[in-house]
Amino acid sequence: MLLLALLASAAAEEACAEPQSEPRIVIGCWQLLERHADEARAVDTLQAYFDAGFTAYDTADIYGRSETLIGMLRERGRAPVVYTKYVTQDASIANARAINAASRRALGAAPEMVQFHWWDFGDARFVQAAAHLATLQNEGALAQVAACNFDTQHLRELVDAGVPIRANQVQYSLLDRRPENGMLHYAREKGIRLACFGTIGGGWLSDRWLGAPRPHGRRAQRTVSMRMYHQPLERWSGGDWDLFQDLLRAARKIADKHASTIANVAAAWVLRQIDTRGAGGWVIVGVRDTEHLDEHKALRALALDDDDDAALAAVLARGRSPAEDGDIWSFERGR
Numbered sequence: 001m002l003l004l005a006l007l008a009s010a011a012a013e014e015a016c017a018e019p020q021s022e023p024r025i026v027i028g029c030w031q032l033l034e035r036h037a038d039e040a041r042a043v044d045t046l047q048a049y050f051d052a053g054f055t056a057y058d059t060a061d062i063y064g065r066s067e068t069l070i071g072m073l074r075e076r077g078r079a080p081v082v083y084t085k086y087v088t089q090d091a092s093i094a095n096a097r098a099i100n101a102a103s104r105r106a107l108g109a110a111p112e113m114v115q116f117h118w119w120d121f122g123d124a125r126f127v128q129a130a131a132h133l134a135t136l137q138n139e140g141a142l143a144q145v146a147a148c149n150f151d152t153q154h155l156r157e158l159v160d161a162g163v164p165i166r167a168n169q170v171q172y173s174l175l176d177r178r179p180e181n182g183m184l185h186y187a188r189e190k191g192i193r194l195a196c197f198g199t200i201g202g203g204w205l206s207d208r209w210l211g212a213p214r215p216h217g218r219r220a221q222r223t224v225s226m227r228m229y230h231q232p233l234e235r236w237s238g239g240d241w242d243l244f245q246d247l248l249r250a251a252r253k254i255a256d257k258h259a260s261t262i263a264n265v266a267a268a269w270v271l272r273q274i275d276t277r278g279a280g281g282w283v284i285v286g287v288r289d290t291e292h293l294d295e296h297k298a299l300r301a302l303a304l305d306d307d308d309d310a311a312l313a314a315v316l317a318r319g320r321s322p323a324e325d326g327d328i329w330s331f332e333r334g335r
Helices: 002-017 040-052 066-075 095-106 124-140 154-160 185-189 224-237 241-258 262-276 293-301 306-316
Strands: 026-029 057-058 081-088 111-117 142-147 164-173 193-197 281-286
Touching: 040 066, 040 293, 066 081, 066 095, 081 095, 081 142, 095 124, 111 124, 111 164, 124 142, 124 154, 154 164, 154 185, 164 185, 185 193, 185 262, 193 262, 224 241, 241 262, 241 306, 262 281, 262 293, 262 306
Parallel strands: 026 057, 026 281, 057 081, 081 111, 111 142, 142 164, 164 193, 193 281
Antiparallel strands: none
């Protein structure tokens, strides 16, 4: 564990030395091909975002050809910052090497960050598996090690074992506040960034739903994201569509104040929480095309204030408390 401790110390020094080097908005590539299967068009989307100043991309070894699309962007002369993942239940270093090698081939370079996801914490080998990423980091096969969907207890076990965790990717939004059940505090204590996905609830937290009637049936939830994030909406609101509309109205009032959109207010709220209550980090904004590029560009300049925070908190308090929902990824792991 001496090597891991030295790596952790070096990572901590780097975090203190270059806090401004990390992005605030990372482009998510999970559903890049959901609306069409044209890979050249998908790379055009990535290039449009890159040329607009969004140079960091979130992907994974399990996201189909997502890593390959980013590699194709690199072939066009762009130099993207890539945060990929290692999703496994195999604790062998042979598996870690194989997946990392495949990622590097697809990306055309070593990734800037690998975020480690372990499906079943009942299998205690997750510390061993994460330690292999630290070995690969030391060999230059990746730049930084991070976690993905780790709850506070198991993230602490990684850190205590000397794994140099830079960030933890978590679901966090106005509808899903589970990071407030310990993760924000621990991240602040250890200087761990939070990479937040689901910040606009798959599109539910947007102007499209303000004043709209409750949708009925699975077909009304048009995308995978909408279906995924409908559950947090229902949990927080208790199925009360009128309460959800009150939250959207409060966000719309704030958006009017800042000449922005509900979706941007939702994402900016998350950034404010991780900055003031955690150790900072970034939001992951998923894209399928360039439809929301101008909106995302405007997000970079949006900062909420104390009054905005209080207005949203007043509505949030009328719904389900995050204390009732457990830690990170607890529902999804059946806990």
